[in-house]
Structures are given as C-alpha cells and as structure tokens.
Amino acid sequence: MNLKLVKGIAFVLLWYTCIIWAVFFIYCPLIFLLFVNRRWYRKCTDIILSCWELYPASLLEILMGCRVCISGDDINPEDGAILIMNHRNRLDWFFLWAALLHASKPPAHRCKFVLKSDVRIIPGIGWGLQMAGYLFIHRNWEKDRILLKRSLDYFKAIKTKYQILIFPEGTNISENTKAKSHSFADKNGLQRYEHVLHPRTTGFTFLAEYMKSNSQLDAVYDITVGYPKTLPSSETDLLLGNIPEEVHFHIKRFPAKELPSEEAPIKKWCEERWEAKEDALTKFYKPQTDRKFSQDYKCDRPWNAMYFALVAWTVFTMYTIYLTFTSSIALYWILFSTASFIIVSYFSIGIQQFEIDLYNKFDKEDEITQNMNTSIPATNGRNKKAN
Template identity: 55%
Template sequence: MLGLLMGRLRCLVRGLVFCGFWYGSICSGFLFLYCPLLPLLFLDQKLFRQLTDIVFAAWEVYPAALLECLIGTKVIVKGDAILPHDRALIIMNHRTRLDWNFLWAGIFHACKPLAHRIKMVLKASVRHIPGAGWVMQMNCFLYIHRRWDRDKAVLEKALDYFRDIGHSCQILLFPEGTDLTAGSQQRSHQFASAHQLERYYQVLHPKTTGFVFLVQRMRQNGLLDAVYDITVGYPHTLPQSEFDILKGRFPEEVHFTITRFAGSSLPYGEEELKDWLANRWKIKEQTLTKFYASGSFDASSICSKDSKSPESSAVNLSNGSFHKNSEVIHKYSVSSLPNIIHNSPCNSPSNLKVSCHYDESFNHLPSHDRSHGTILYLTLIFWTLLCFIALYGILTSSFIQMFAVFNINIFLYLSFFTQGFHHLEICLYRFKKKILDW
C-alpha cells in the first residue's frame, strides 16, 4: 500500500515538474523572446515572420527534451524523412488530445536537417489560452471556428499572406477534427452507417472539406511541394487529456510512421482528393490494427504509398531495403533507468539517472543524427534557465513587471476583443500594401 502511494506521488511530482517547465518555457519565451520582436512587425513583416519561426522552432525541441530526458519516453520514428524546406501539408490521425505535444519529438527526429516551420490548424478557442495561445497567434497558426463559410475565409487569407511575403511553411491538419474517444467513435460509426462505409476502430472517418481546400489553395499559390501522412501510435500507456499528464501518466513509447507524397502526385479534382484522403485513412486503420497487435510499425504494417500513385521517393535515412518508400529513419531514446516496477501507477522510470543511446542496428545513420542527444540536453538547459531567469526578473525587477503587464494586457485585448494578433498581422500587411500601391 505504501509503495503504491509513493508511486502515485512520484507520478504526480513528475507530472507537475513537466507541466511547470513546459508552461514556464512558453511564458518566459513569450515575454523575453517574442515581445521584443513586436516592433519589427511594423518595419519588416517578412523578417518578423522568419525570426518568430526560428524562436518557435527552437522551443519545439524543448517538449521533446522534457519527454525524453526527464520522463524517459522512447520516441521511435520510421518512414520518409521530413524535408524542412518543403512547402507542405501534413496530415495525421488524432488519437489523443496530446498528439500535437508528442509530435514535436517525432518531428525533431524526422526532420533533416533540424529545421521546419509548422503551422497548426486549431480550433479558435485555443487562442485565448494565456501564453500558449498568444505565442501560436504570433506564429500565425490557423484558427478555425468550425463554420466553413468563416473558416474558408480565414484559411484563404492566411495562405495568400504566406504567398505574398514569400513565406514557406508546413501546415498540420488533423482531418478527423477531434481526438478518438468513445463519443467521437460513436459519431464516426453513425457516419459510416449513413454512408455505407466500414466502421473504423483505430481512427475516425476523416472530414474532407478542409483537406481539399488546403491542397487546392496551396497548389494554386505554389505552396505545395509535398503532403506528409503521419500515423502515430501508443503501444502502452495512453494519456487522453492534459489532466493525465498533470497526474504523471506518460506513454512509455510513442511511435510515428511517415509517408511523403509529392504534391504533383495528388489528384486535382475535388472528388478525387476526397477519395484519396479516404483511402489514406483506410490504410491507416489497417496499419494501426497491425501496430496494436505487434507493438510496432514493421515492414508489413507501415502506411505504404498507394501503388497507383507514382512519385519520387523522399530522402530516406536508412540504407536498408526494408521498404521502398518507408524505411526506418530513426530509433532514438534518451531515458531514465528502466522502471523497477513495470506496473507502477504511471508505468514510468523511477530514477534520476539519464542515459543516451542508439539502437545498435541503426549505427549506419549519418553522424549528425548522433548529435540529437546533445541538442536535447542543450535545449533542456537553455529553456530551463530561461524559466528561472524570467521568474527571477518578474519577482525582482519593476521594469520587467511593467513590461510583462503591458504586453499581457495587449494580448488579452487582442484575444478577446479582436480576431487575434495573427489577424492583425495580415490586416497590417494588406494596409501597407494598399498604401504602397497607391
């Protein structure tokens, strides 16, 4: 009984530490890195967009560092490398509300080189979250209201803005629209019955309208080099919500498999694009069924390309002949000592000692891959120190306190009484363009 209580206490402490540093890094980055860049918005919007993307890309490694160095979660990535300079659409199944947070670790190991500019399509209410929502506004994430007439205009303005300033990015879309729960699965079953489709149990039937619009508009604007299909699986512990993380319930392993499709290989017609997406989700259902039976994405269960879709392969990072277009690119873990009690309340490492290692069967990977551990630790140190410096500054400096209050009030106003900072950025660009044209 005492051991069980101690195990739960360890889980709670780890959850609180993880969430504290995660949220602290966002708030400190917002005040000390983002807000000083605000004057650039009025001087050079393209430079502002580039610098904020660099800051966000640097932060994205921090959740990966916390997950792997602090918690000991293994992140296993297979398939095609993500080319960071691709102007791309990324689609992914939505198993849990926290997929996006674990995705940072997957992207970190999949990107060659370590750089990318991901913009997520999120529900509009997320922009109100203090700190996190404001940072995502400053990074020009795409907020939708689930009313297509309004959402279409939002997406159109953002994509046209990226085109006009010559900004390349990768847009992440969850076509299912929500995470997989008993309620959402029931609604998916009802949809399947109404349209004479088979029932899915590992994924939900995808919504096609947003996907079709993004593909067509990005293609029209010259912003679609590729579409990446990512499948995520959790073979053991599955945290479903933020409260699970707060209580210290972390996955022991997170598996990703990635398939790259050249933008030119996708069909052009609306109905054909809908069918393409539906077919990808059918393959994804089969892939995940095999995954949960075996515990890994192996050669026979990787989301393969449709044999009817000829295209050039992405850069693969494995020298084996494991699969033509989907080969193991990375299997890396930074972990604490293994659990001394596998069935502890949170199934988590119980020691502070940290070790870095690669699976020996992947020693043929390029040498820069072996620097991932160093990057994780340096990132962990940088953002953790920034958290403490920000906290010290807030507590001791009246100047920093006034600076914080000023910027927080600005973003509270923008979030609740306007359409957000990201909308202001686009409107400001259009206004400047009209003035110059005049």
Template identity: 50%
Template sequence: MNHRTRLDWMFLWCCLLRYSYLRLEKICLKAALKAVPGFGWAMQVACFVFIQRRWEADKKHLENMLDYFCDIREPLQLLLFPEGTDLTENTRAKSDAFAEQNNLPKLEYVLHPRTTGFTFIVDRLRKGANLDAVHDVTVAYPKNIPQTERHLILGQFPREIHFHVRRYPVSSLPTSSSDLESWCQERWAEKEVRLRDFYSGQSQGFERDGVARVPPCKSELRVSLIKAASLLYWSIFIALCFTGLWLSTSFRIYVLVMVGVYMGQQKLVGGLELLELSCHQYWKSRGADVGEKKKVLDGKMQ
C-alpha cells in the same frame, strides 16, 4: 495525421526534431486555443492557422493565410488533423453516426475524416506553387495512451510512440477536388487497417507494412544536446521570471503591460497572426498600386 489523443502534435515534435526541421511546422488548430495565456500567444507569434470549425467562417481565413504563406515563400510544414478532434468514445459515436448517414463503414481506430478543409488546403497551396508533397502520418501508442494534458501532469507519459510516414509527391495527387476527397478517405481506410494490425501484434510495430525504416537526419547526440540546451534555457528563463516577479516592481509592471498588450490586440484585431496578415496585405496592395501608377506614367511618357 490521425488524431488519437489531444497531445499528438506535441509528440510529433519529437519525430520532427530527428527527421525534419521543427521550426518549419505550423499547426491548423481550433481558434479557442489562441486565447490561452502564454502558450496561445506564442502560437499567434508563430503564425499558426486557427479555425472556427465552421466552413463559412474558415474558408476565407484559410484562403488568406495560405496565400500569405505562398507570397512570402517561407518553407512550411502544415500539420492538419482531418478528423477534426481526438479519438474518444464520444467522438467515435459521432463518427459512427456520420458513417450511417453517409453509407460508410464504421471505424474503430480512427474517425472518419472531414475532407473539405484538406482538399481546399491542397488545392490552394498547389495553385500557389507552394506544395511539394503530402505526408500521410499515422501515430500509435502501444503501451499506454495519455489522452489529455492531465495525464502528462500526473506523469503518465507514453512509454513508446510509433510513427508511420508515407510521402506522396504533389505530382502523384489527384487534380480534382472530388478525386482528392476520395484519396483522403482511402488513406484513412488504410490507417484503420494499419492500426488494427499494429494493435493486434504490438511487438512488431509498423514494420509489418514492409516499409523501410528511414534513418534520422540528426544524430542522437545532436538531439540530446538540443534537448539539454532547451531544458537548461527554459529552466533558467522560468526561474528568472519568478525571481523578477518576486523582487522587481518594474518587472511586474512590464509583465502586466505585456499581458494587456496581448489581450488588447486580440480583442481589437483577433490575434497577432491576423495583424501580421493585415500588414502583409496592406503592403502588397501598396506595391500593386505603385506598380499600376508606374505603368500609367510609362505609358504617358511613351
């Protein structure tokens, strides 16, 4: 997906709520976000993929996380922003400098993708037989663009959000890393043209591509009920939390203990997703050891 604002992932949830299964999504995002109290802890519990944006440090971590997803066979939708950051004047200038250094065209509506992580993820999931397709997602905001969380706090929600989604089955993807890198760059060149056409003729949206609209798999009634239930749940939850903090000493102690647990485990093991991964690797190695011992015993008995 292209990364127009820092909030794209949040708006994509609205799309997934209608067209897919939101609970299956995991996001590949920068590691600093896991330290955000509450929000970052929830992402650790959800086993999101946190990266340092330094390939030397990220390669092994990505390998371990992707192998874990392949081992457990849990249905997975992994959201990746190959641009690495959202589109601003500053990041566009850096993208232009990258383009000059690599003899690439300058882009206005997207940033040049960094393809190393993308190609590695596709190859690893494909080797683990856990890749069904790559969905190329382009997002655009025709009315107003909320660039940061500050805009949402001020009530500047986007009046419209448009998504263009094209599915590429794994059988249609190139097999070599170099060809896959070129394939990703071609998709970004298409995004540049698609977004240029979109913003020059905003009323027609992405329909100019000639791509058919796909009806949502969930009815608007079901989506409305889900949103109403979520709003009711979180309103009651937040109200009860504040009430507990105000009235109950036991609840205040419980909150302090849980804050200490989350902060402590992050200092000790680096995050709950890493603790989960370590447990899986331990039991996997134990299972392998038991299997080897069984083979040795079977051989001796024979």
C-alpha cells in the same frame, strides 16, 4: 508522493512556465518589429519557435524517458507541404513536436498547425501561437475558408514555404466521437473504424487545391501515430506523469504531382488514406505483436542539442521569473503584455490576422507603387519616340 507524479508536476511546471515567460520576454518585444517590417517579424518569430520546440522534446525524452520512434519517409523542411495525421488523443500535437524534430533532415521545420479558435485565448501558449502565425478555425466554413486563404496568400507573398498540419478527423477519438463516426458510416454504407474516425475532408480538400494552384505545395505527408503501451487521454495525464514509454510515427510522403487536381478525387484520396490508416493501426494494435509500424524504425536523439536546450531554456525561465519579482519594470511589462493579449484575444481574431492586415495595408501598397514607378519610364520612352 510517488516519483512519477513528482516528475509529471515538474514536467508541466517547467514546460508551461517557460512558454509564458518566453512569450513575455522574447515574443512580446517583437511586437514593435511587426510595425516596422512584417517579413523580419515573421522570420524572427519562426526562428524563436524552432529553437523553443527543442525544449518540450527535451523534457519529454530526457526528463520523462519517452522514446519517439520514426519509420517511413523523412520530412524535407524545405517542402511546402500539408501534414495529415490521425487524432488518437488530445496530446497528439505535443508528441508531434518531438516527431518533427526527429523526422526532419536537417532537424528543423516550419510547421503551422490548424487549430480550434478557442486555443488562441489560452494564456501563454495560445498567445505564443498567435504570434507564431498558426491558423485558427471557427468551425464555420464560410469564415474559415476566408481566414485560411488569407494566411496562405500571406505566406506566399512573404516568399516562405510552410508545412500546414491539419487533423482531418476534426477531433480526437473518444466513446462519443467514435459513436458518431459509426453512425456516419452506417448511414453512408461505409466500413466502421475502430482506430480512427471517418475524416472530414472539406478543410484538407481546400488546402490541397488552393496550395497546389498557388504553387505552395510540394508534397503531402501522411502521418500515422500509435501508442504501443501507455495511452494518455488528456492534459491531466501530463501532470500525473502518465507519459507513454514510446510513441511511434509512420510517415509517407506523396509528391504534389501525384495528388488529384479536382475536389471529388482529392476527397476520395483522403478517405483512402484513412482506410489505409485503419488497416495499419489494426495490425499495430493486434494482441501479442511487437506494436511497430515497421521493423525499420529509428529513435535517434540529437543529444547535444537536447541537453543544451534543456539547460538553456530552464535557466532562462528561472532567471525571468526571478526578474519578474525583483524588477518593477519587468512586472509592469508583464502586466501590460497580459492586458494587451487579453484584449486582442477576446475582441479580435488574433495578432496573426492583424499581421496580415498590416501587410495588406502597407507592404502591398508599396509593391503596387514600386511596380507602377518602374513601368512609367518605359511608357514615357515609348511616347517620346512616337512623338
């Protein structure tokens, strides 16, 4: 067995087992907090996710030797923002976790991905992303529009700004999807793209319009990803150890005030960004070039934090696995949690929507009652004075 395969197997096992046991032993106990205080629950799950996201980045860069290189603008973690990115392969999201760590100053972020609904039923990672409050869509715009609006309204209600990542292409590049993109271009008299797909602008346009009108949008970050050497295609490549030597991200920040306010101009703006991506990637992949978006790039790594995360999360995973097979209480807890997640995932639209339902049922009613109570004394005072 070659070294690359051994490292790939170790990488996947460490990463995926950490996800599953972190969900069982850290996230699942927080379910009880969900019934007590939704704001605390959201804050706690966000903090845990931010701490955990160091782990896959550490595995990727320390164990597998991948360099994540950033050029362009930094990401302000305090921004309420939309992140748009080209979707080169099925693993872009994985490398983006590390990129957000490097691109955010300070190295922290509150990013929620817009994902296909099927992801939420994947054992471990899908369950964790439900609790993390990610946004799942069903490829039914009438339904998706309502779900996205509910999530955005909830984020505003709990007074927390998030960065919402959406892939406007809708899927990654493959021979099949590229052929469909070419067909769309030919039918509409557009340029054929070789390095990106023509974007589907409906979701992005809605997010931009609604977040801007809802005072949730400070900026749009346009992210372009490129792979100079090894180009993975699917999750199998992780297992086989086919990890890129480098992944380059170029980031451009657009303040919200520069974004058009109406649907048609926003759609046009997104299409123009994709045209610019095609040009940038054509230059990036040009034969016999250095394959960088800019000569001014950085591959800085927060080594101390990464090594700490690598050791701490690995020890946590080993200990909780040991606990599972030596404690009947731990085993029964895992069985109960698994059964609960399966039921919730298959027979509802996810814990993240149940969280919003609880807020709308209890917290909103409390706020309305408090507002009514504070307005009563003033009214009575006016009535007495009138009498």
